Amino acid sequence: MQPFQDQELGSAITAASSPSWDARAAAGRRLAAEPQIEGVADVLHRLLLDAYDTAVTSDTAIALLARGDLPGLRAVLAARAQAADGGTADQLSAELDGDPRWMTGEGVDQLIQQLQTLTSDADPQVRDEARRRLSLLR
Template structure:
């Protein structure tokens, strides 16, 4: 994939996202997270979230997206959860816990974002947001 409108740093991260090295893919997920609003980058991030070779890639990418603290980052994690196998899903949920559930403020932000995403245009994401919102209600 070549994206001429992106700088060399982004092109390098997109190339690393296809690497055979799990550490290069995990690093690419972290570097690309800030550009998740770009449709092409978001597709690569979703692939990294569902990395079938190493769950470290999944968790690092998810944590970087959740550290954004916005709907876009959480939306991509929820999108991955809609198709993730159990092991990958466990790592995605662990990322949510690691990033969003370490303080009352983090839990409140997570609840607000999940509530907003329950009305997502993609009904699977909306359903996943609702399920997570109900699940996290027990932790408050």
């Protein structure tokens, strides 16, 4: 990673704790774009479950789902499974249900394949959420 990228990443991690909802939302979008999100998974999880503004939840979830990969979907499912606040849980469900990529046959096939993979995840909450999402698709 380049020094500028390290600085940008550090700034995004710092912004994730900002009192400003728009700074936290921007941090979620930036961190979701990291090639290897495992290193920032805890920060992303906190942003997905933002206790103060569902816009932060929404922006972070949309950015993670836009990746189109298993780690992005897994992060959103893990947050949805742990969301205690009804508004946050509803927002995460809305982002999962409304992803435009899944409005095509090819996109639904990709989603089903990724969800089937996640039904074997090490985290039982992710497994259960993946199974629940699959049952909604059938």
